[in-house]
Every structure is written in structure tokens, then in C-alpha cells.
Amino acid sequence: MKITIDVSSLYQDRAKISDCEKYIEKALELAGEGNEVVIKGAAPIWLYLKIAHALHGRAKKLSYSSPVTGELIIFNHDPF
Numbered sequence: 001m002k003i004t005i006d007v008s009s010l011y012q013d014r015a016k017i018s019d020c021e022k023y024i025e026k027a028l029e030l031a032g033e034g035n036e037v038v039i040k041g042a043a044p045i046w047l048y049l050k051i052a053h054a055l056h057g058r059a060k061k062l063s064y065s066s067p068v069t070g071e072l073i074i075f076n077h078d079p080f
Helices: 017-031 045-055
Strands: 002-006 036-040 061-066 070-076
Antiparallel strands (some): 061 070
């Protein structure tokens, strides 16, 4: 299953480093286990990095998407 997470929806106004674990917890809940996950949306780079790290080992495939880059694969652990 392909799950898209808009990272900007994890916080209001400004992302706060002090709330980082809360954002990660929500992203993990949205991603589920063994799915293909796409992360997108306006957010600080540190939040993208923390979420990508947390999803490693839980997502089968992780991609980043933006209007400029299109979809870029971050990792793909699908054996097929």
C-alpha cells in the first residue's frame, strides 16, 4: 500500500524541535508497517531527516516528493 504523509500537517505554524518525538510518533502511525511511504510538504529539513530515519526498517520503500523534484526514492527494501 502507498501512503503519502504531508509533513507540514504534523505541526501548526512552526515545527519545534522540542516536539520532534510527537511528530515522529504521528508519522509512524500514519505510515504503518511494510508500506511504501511518500513524504512531502513544507517542513524543516531536520524534521524530514528524523522522520526518514524513524521509517527505516518500518517502511518497505520511502520517497520524497515535491513539485520541483517529482518523486525521489530515499530507500527501497522491496525484494521484488
